[in-house]
Amino acid sequence: MFDRLPGLLRRGPSTTSRVALTFDDGPDALTPRYLDLLDDLGVPATFFVLGEFAAKRPEMIREYLRRGHQVAGHGYDHTRFTKLSRRQLLDQCSRTDQAIGGQLSGQPWVRPPHGSLDAASILSLRAAGYVVAMWSVDSCDYGDHDPAQLAERCSPSKVSAGDVLLFHEGQEWTLEALPRIVTALHAAGLELVTMHDLFAR
Numbered sequence: 343m344f345d346r347l348p349g350l351l352r353r354g355p356s357t358t359s360r361v362a363l364t365f366d367d368g369p370d371a372l373t374p375r376y377l378d379l380l381d382d383l384g385v386p387a388t389f390f391v392l393g394e395f396a397a398k399r400p401e402m403i404r405e406y407l408r409r410g411h412q413v414a415g416h417g418y419d420h421t422r423f424t425k426l427s428r429r430q431l432l433d434q435c436s437r438t439d440q441a442i443g444g445q446l447s448g449q450p451w452v453r454p455p456h457g458s459l460d461a462a463s464i465l466s467l468r469a470a471g472y473v474v475a476m477w478s479v480d481s482c483d484y485g486d487h488d489p490a491q492l493a494e495r496c497s498p499s500k501v502s503a504g505d506v507l508l509f510h511e512g513q514e515w516t517l518e519a520l521p522r523i524v525t526a527l528h529a530a531g532l533e534l535v536t537m538h539d540l541f542a543r
């Protein structure tokens with residue numbers, strides 16, 4: 343399992359009370375509702391966006407940032423990085439970074455589509471200076487459309503300090519589950535931060 347190799351960000355320090363919410367595959371038509379909901383809940387998140395979608399909705403990229411969220415790349419068109427040559431992989435990442443715009447101060451971040459990595463793609467990303475962001479708790483919201491099940495999978499009994507929670511954009515059931523998840527994590531004394539802040543020293 344290459345995604346278990348050290349050096350990939352999967353889980354932050356357990357010495358704080360922080361956890362991170364992350365949302366993949368946007369931006370899309372439901373993004374404004376995700377942003378309004380997160381505003382209502384008062385929590386920041388990290389959005390791993392597709393370059394082709396970011397290029398179509400540049401105003402949404404600005405809106406993520408304006409509301410205090412972290413934005414990073416998730417490939418240009420969601421092709422698995424393991425299916426790409428080194429040149430194609432870096433082309434996908436740089437085109438996505440361009441679509442995100444000038445927000446990438448410091449080291450660029452990327453989350454591989456499907457979490458698919460191999461030794462070659464990891465080496466290519468590292469050589470190009472990318473922080474490779476994985477996750478430690480999968481809500482499974484891509485396949486499971488039951489908000490109650492999503493909330494259970496992300497309940498305080500399953501989540502602890504340092505965890506990175508994986509969700510996806512564009513899904514009504516994810517929106518429905520989020521208030522319950524955030525309320526329960528807050529009640530358990532956990533603070534929700536961006537993935538960048540979770541790993542900041």
Ligand SMILES: [Zn+2]
Nearest residue numbers: 366367455456
């Ligand atoms: Zn994805």
